[in-house]
Amino acid sequence: MTRVAIIGGSGLTALRNLEITRREVMRTPYGEPSAPLVHGRIGGQEAVFMPRHGHGHTIPPHAVNYRANIWALKEAGATHVIAVNAVGAIVGSLVPGSLAFPDQIIDYTYGREHTFFGNDQKPVTHTDFTFPYCEALRQVLIVTARESGLAAADQATYAATQGPRFETIAEINRLERDGAHIVGMTGMPEAALARELALCYASIAVIANPAAGRAEGVISLRQIEAALDAGMDQVRALLERAIPRLH
Numbered sequence: 001m002t003r004v005a006i007i008g009g010s011g012l013t014a015l016r017n018l019e020i021t022r023r024e025v026m027r028t029p030y031g032e033p034s035a036p037l038v039h040g041r042i043g044g045q046e047a048v049f050m051p052r053h054g055h056g057h058t059i060p061p062h063a064v065n066y067r068a069n070i071w072a073l074k075e076a077g078a079t080h081v082i083a084v085n086a087v088g089a090i091v092g093s094l095v096p097g098s099l100a101f102p103d104q105i106i107d108y109t110y111g112r113e114h115t116f117f118g119n120d121q122k123p124v125t126h127t128d129f130t131f132p133y134c135e136a137l138r139q140v141l142i143v144t145a146r147e148s149g150l151a152a153a154d155q156a157t158y159a160a161t162q163g164p165r166f167e168t169i170a171e172i173n174r175l176e177r178d179g180a181h182i183v184g185m186t187g188m189p190e191a192a193l194a195r196e197l198a199l200c201y202a203s204i205a206v207i208a209n210p211a212a213g214r215a216e217g218v219i220s221l222r223q224i225e226a227a228l229d230a231g232m233d234q235v236r237a238l239l240e241r242a243i244p245r246l247h
Protein backbone atom coordinates (compact mmCIF):
# COMPACT_ATOMS: atom_id res chain seq x y z
CA MET A 1 0.00 0.00 0.00
CA THR A 2 1.18 3.49 -0.84
CA ARG A 3 1.55 5.95 2.01
CA VAL A 4 2.89 9.40 1.23
CA ALA A 5 4.80 11.57 3.68
CA ILE A 6 5.66 15.21 3.12
CA ILE A 7 8.59 16.89 4.84
CA GLY A 8 8.00 20.64 4.86
CA GLY A 9 10.93 23.03 4.88
CA SER A 10 11.35 26.77 5.33
CA GLY A 11 8.13 28.47 4.20
CA LEU A 12 6.12 25.28 4.68
CA THR A 13 5.80 24.64 8.41
CA ALA A 14 2.09 23.93 7.91
CA LEU A 15 0.24 22.46 4.95
CA ARG A 16 -2.91 24.58 4.63
CA ASN A 17 -4.62 22.17 2.25
CA LEU A 18 -4.10 19.15 4.51
CA GLU A 19 -7.32 18.26 6.32
CA ILE A 20 -5.85 17.23 9.64
CA THR A 21 -7.26 14.10 11.26
CA ARG A 22 -4.80 13.54 14.12
CA ARG A 23 -1.35 14.27 15.49
CA GLU A 24 1.02 11.56 16.63
CA VAL A 25 4.01 11.90 18.94
CA MET A 26 6.71 9.45 17.81
CA ARG A 27 9.66 8.09 19.75
CA THR A 28 12.62 6.63 17.90
CA PRO A 29 15.90 4.94 18.84
CA TYR A 30 17.57 8.15 17.60
CA GLY A 31 15.69 10.61 19.77
CA GLU A 32 12.87 12.99 19.03
CA PRO A 33 11.70 13.95 15.56
CA SER A 34 11.30 17.66 14.73
CA ALA A 35 7.60 17.59 15.65
CA PRO A 36 4.64 15.27 16.15
CA LEU A 37 3.47 13.78 12.86
CA VAL A 38 0.41 15.43 11.37
CA HIS A 39 -1.92 12.90 9.73
CA GLY A 40 -4.58 14.05 7.32
CA ARG A 41 -5.95 14.06 3.79
CA ILE A 42 -4.74 15.99 0.79
CA GLY A 43 -6.27 15.71 -2.68
CA GLY A 44 -8.65 13.14 -1.18
CA GLN A 45 -5.79 10.85 -0.09
CA GLU A 46 -4.26 10.14 3.27
CA ALA A 47 -0.85 11.66 3.89
CA VAL A 48 1.41 12.44 6.79
CA PHE A 49 3.22 15.75 7.26
CA MET A 50 6.39 16.58 9.19
CA PRO A 51 7.76 20.14 9.50
CA ARG A 52 11.54 19.68 9.28
CA HIS A 53 12.35 22.75 11.38
CA GLY A 54 9.61 22.12 13.99
CA HIS A 55 6.14 23.65 14.14
CA GLY A 56 7.53 27.01 15.24
CA HIS A 57 10.50 26.89 12.81
CA THR A 58 13.01 26.78 15.66
CA ILE A 59 15.41 24.00 14.55
CA PRO A 60 18.26 25.16 12.28
CA PRO A 61 19.37 22.92 9.36
CA HIS A 62 22.48 21.55 11.10
CA ALA A 63 20.50 20.66 14.26
CA VAL A 64 17.59 18.82 12.59
CA ASN A 65 17.41 15.23 13.84
CA TYR A 66 17.25 13.78 10.33
CA ARG A 67 17.55 10.21 11.55
CA ALA A 68 14.64 10.52 13.96
CA ASN A 69 12.49 12.21 11.29
CA ILE A 70 13.10 9.56 8.63
CA TRP A 71 12.79 6.73 11.15
CA ALA A 72 9.47 8.14 12.42
CA LEU A 73 8.06 8.39 8.90
CA LYS A 74 9.08 4.81 8.11
CA GLU A 75 7.59 3.68 11.43
CA ALA A 76 4.35 5.48 10.52
CA GLY A 77 4.16 3.33 7.40
CA ALA A 78 5.40 5.83 4.79
CA THR A 79 6.46 4.32 1.47
CA HIS A 80 7.03 7.62 -0.37
CA VAL A 81 8.56 10.84 0.93
CA ILE A 82 8.20 14.18 -0.82
CA ALA A 83 10.70 16.61 0.67
CA VAL A 84 10.28 20.34 0.20
CA ASN A 85 13.57 22.26 0.26
CA ALA A 86 14.16 26.01 -0.05
CA VAL A 87 17.25 26.66 -2.18
CA GLY A 88 19.37 29.38 -3.67
CA ALA A 89 19.86 29.43 -7.46
CA ILE A 90 23.46 29.11 -8.62
CA VAL A 91 22.52 29.27 -12.31
CA GLY A 92 20.61 32.28 -13.70
CA SER A 93 17.96 30.21 -15.49
CA LEU A 94 16.29 29.35 -12.17
CA VAL A 95 14.22 32.29 -10.94
CA PRO A 96 12.98 32.91 -7.38
CA GLY A 97 9.49 31.55 -6.79
CA SER A 98 9.89 28.74 -9.35
CA LEU A 99 10.51 25.04 -8.64
CA ALA A 100 13.16 22.46 -9.48
CA PHE A 101 13.18 18.68 -9.11
CA PRO A 102 16.79 17.77 -8.31
CA ASP A 103 18.19 14.53 -9.71
CA GLN A 104 21.69 14.64 -8.21
CA ILE A 105 23.30 15.76 -4.94
CA ILE A 106 26.73 16.82 -3.78
CA ASP A 107 27.11 16.70 0.00
CA TYR A 108 29.24 19.43 1.63
CA THR A 109 27.71 19.05 5.11
CA TYR A 110 29.73 17.86 8.10
CA GLY A 111 29.18 16.70 11.65
CA ARG A 112 25.61 15.53 11.04
CA GLU A 113 24.41 12.07 12.08
CA HIS A 114 24.16 10.71 8.57
CA THR A 115 23.58 6.95 8.71
CA PHE A 116 21.55 4.25 10.42
CA PHE A 117 24.32 1.71 9.81
CA GLY A 118 27.54 0.87 11.57
CA ASN A 119 26.28 1.00 15.15
CA ASP A 120 24.62 -1.53 17.49
CA GLN A 121 21.28 -1.19 15.78
CA LYS A 122 22.37 -2.32 12.33
CA PRO A 123 25.50 -3.90 10.81
CA VAL A 124 27.66 -2.00 8.29
CA THR A 125 25.96 -1.73 4.93
CA HIS A 126 27.04 0.25 1.86
CA THR A 127 23.94 1.68 0.24
CA ASP A 128 23.76 2.35 -3.50
CA PHE A 129 23.23 6.09 -4.05
CA THR A 130 24.04 6.40 -7.76
CA PHE A 131 20.64 7.99 -8.34
CA PRO A 132 19.93 9.70 -5.02
CA TYR A 133 16.27 10.46 -5.71
CA CYS A 134 13.47 8.01 -6.50
CA GLU A 135 13.00 8.41 -10.25
CA ALA A 136 9.40 7.12 -10.29
CA LEU A 137 8.37 9.77 -7.76
CA ARG A 138 10.37 12.46 -9.55
CA GLN A 139 8.57 11.65 -12.80
CA VAL A 140 5.14 11.97 -11.15
CA LEU A 141 6.15 15.40 -9.83
CA ILE A 142 7.59 16.48 -13.19
CA VAL A 143 4.55 15.39 -15.21
CA THR A 144 2.08 16.86 -12.71
CA ALA A 145 3.94 20.19 -12.63
CA ARG A 146 4.02 20.31 -16.42
CA GLU A 147 0.29 19.57 -16.72
CA SER A 148 -0.43 22.19 -14.07
CA GLY A 149 1.55 24.82 -15.98
CA LEU A 150 4.00 25.36 -13.13
CA ALA A 151 7.47 26.78 -13.81
CA ALA A 152 9.75 23.91 -12.84
CA ALA A 153 13.15 22.55 -13.89
CA ASP A 154 13.22 18.77 -14.43
CA GLN A 155 16.87 18.32 -13.49
CA ALA A 156 19.24 20.00 -11.08
CA THR A 157 22.26 19.08 -9.03
CA TYR A 158 21.67 20.04 -5.40
CA ALA A 159 24.64 21.20 -3.33
CA ALA A 160 23.97 20.53 0.35
CA THR A 161 25.84 23.04 2.53
CA GLN A 162 26.15 23.16 6.28
CA GLY A 163 24.59 26.52 7.08
CA PRO A 164 23.04 28.17 8.90
CA ARG A 165 24.92 31.03 7.24
CA PHE A 166 24.62 31.54 3.51
CA GLU A 167 27.67 31.00 1.31
CA THR A 168 30.40 33.35 0.13
CA ILE A 169 30.71 34.26 -3.56
CA ALA A 170 33.85 32.12 -3.78
CA GLU A 171 32.00 29.15 -2.31
CA ILE A 172 29.15 29.54 -4.81
CA ASN A 173 31.69 29.80 -7.67
CA ARG A 174 33.25 26.57 -6.44
CA LEU A 175 29.85 24.82 -6.24
CA GLU A 176 29.16 25.91 -9.81
CA ARG A 177 32.52 24.53 -10.97
CA ASP A 178 31.59 21.30 -9.20
CA GLY A 179 28.46 21.13 -11.36
CA ALA A 180 25.80 22.24 -8.87
CA HIS A 181 22.77 24.26 -9.99
CA ILE A 182 21.04 24.88 -6.65
CA VAL A 183 22.25 25.16 -3.06
CA GLY A 184 20.43 24.38 0.16
CA MET A 185 21.12 23.33 3.74
CA THR A 186 18.70 20.45 4.31
CA GLY A 187 19.03 18.03 1.39
CA MET A 188 21.55 15.85 3.21
CA PRO A 189 21.73 13.56 5.07
CA GLU A 190 17.93 13.34 4.68
CA ALA A 191 17.98 11.83 1.17
CA ALA A 192 20.62 9.24 2.07
CA LEU A 193 18.82 8.20 5.25
CA ALA A 194 15.60 7.73 3.26
CA ARG A 195 17.51 5.48 0.87
CA GLU A 196 18.95 3.46 3.77
CA LEU A 197 15.39 2.70 4.87
CA ALA A 198 14.30 1.97 1.26
CA LEU A 199 11.87 4.88 1.10
CA CYS A 200 11.02 6.29 -2.33
CA TYR A 201 12.23 9.87 -1.76
CA ALA A 202 12.18 12.93 -4.04
CA SER A 203 12.52 16.67 -3.51
CA ILE A 204 10.60 19.72 -4.62
CA ALA A 205 13.18 22.49 -4.44
CA VAL A 206 11.73 25.98 -4.19
CA ILE A 207 13.99 28.70 -5.52
CA ALA A 208 14.14 31.32 -2.77
CA ASN A 209 16.92 33.63 -3.98
CA PRO A 210 19.83 33.99 -6.36
CA ALA A 211 22.79 32.44 -4.49
CA ALA A 212 25.54 34.71 -3.12
CA GLY A 213 27.07 36.84 -5.87
CA ARG A 214 24.45 35.81 -8.42
CA ALA A 215 22.53 39.09 -8.00
CA GLU A 216 23.44 42.64 -6.99
CA GLY A 217 24.27 43.13 -3.31
CA VAL A 218 23.72 40.74 -0.44
CA ILE A 219 21.04 38.10 0.19
CA SER A 220 17.81 39.69 1.42
CA LEU A 221 15.64 37.74 3.85
CA ARG A 222 12.63 39.85 2.82
CA GLN A 223 13.05 38.80 -0.79
CA ILE A 224 13.45 35.18 0.28
CA GLU A 225 10.19 35.29 2.22
CA ALA A 226 8.31 36.78 -0.74
CA ALA A 227 9.72 34.15 -3.13
CA LEU A 228 8.93 31.32 -0.72
CA ASP A 229 5.34 32.56 -0.32
CA ALA A 230 4.87 32.41 -4.09
CA GLY A 231 6.73 29.10 -4.38
CA MET A 232 4.85 27.36 -1.58
CA ASP A 233 1.49 28.16 -3.19
CA GLN A 234 2.75 26.19 -6.18
CA VAL A 235 4.01 23.41 -3.93
CA ARG A 236 0.60 23.04 -2.27
CA ALA A 237 -1.14 22.92 -5.67
CA LEU A 238 1.40 20.39 -6.93
CA LEU A 239 1.04 18.12 -3.88
CA GLU A 240 -2.74 18.17 -4.13
CA ARG A 241 -2.54 16.88 -7.70
CA ALA A 242 0.49 14.62 -7.46
CA ILE A 243 -0.40 12.65 -4.33
CA PRO A 244 -3.60 11.06 -5.73
CA ARG A 245 -1.52 9.83 -8.69
CA LEU A 246 0.74 7.87 -6.40
CA HIS A 247 -2.16 5.81 -5.07
Ligand code: HPA
Binding pocket: 086, 087, 088, 089, 161, 166, 167, 183, 184, 185, 208, 209, 210, 211, 212
Ligand atom coordinates in the same frame (compact mmCIF):
# COMPACT_ATOMS: atom_id res chain seq x y z
N1 HPA B 1 22.16 28.97 0.20
C1 HPA B 1 21.94 27.90 0.99
N2 HPA B 1 20.72 27.54 1.39
C2 HPA B 1 19.68 28.27 0.97
C3 HPA B 1 19.84 29.40 0.15
C4 HPA B 1 21.16 29.77 -0.26
O1 HPA B 1 21.38 30.75 -0.98
N3 HPA B 1 18.60 29.91 -0.07
C5 HPA B 1 17.73 29.11 0.60
N4 HPA B 1 18.38 28.12 1.23
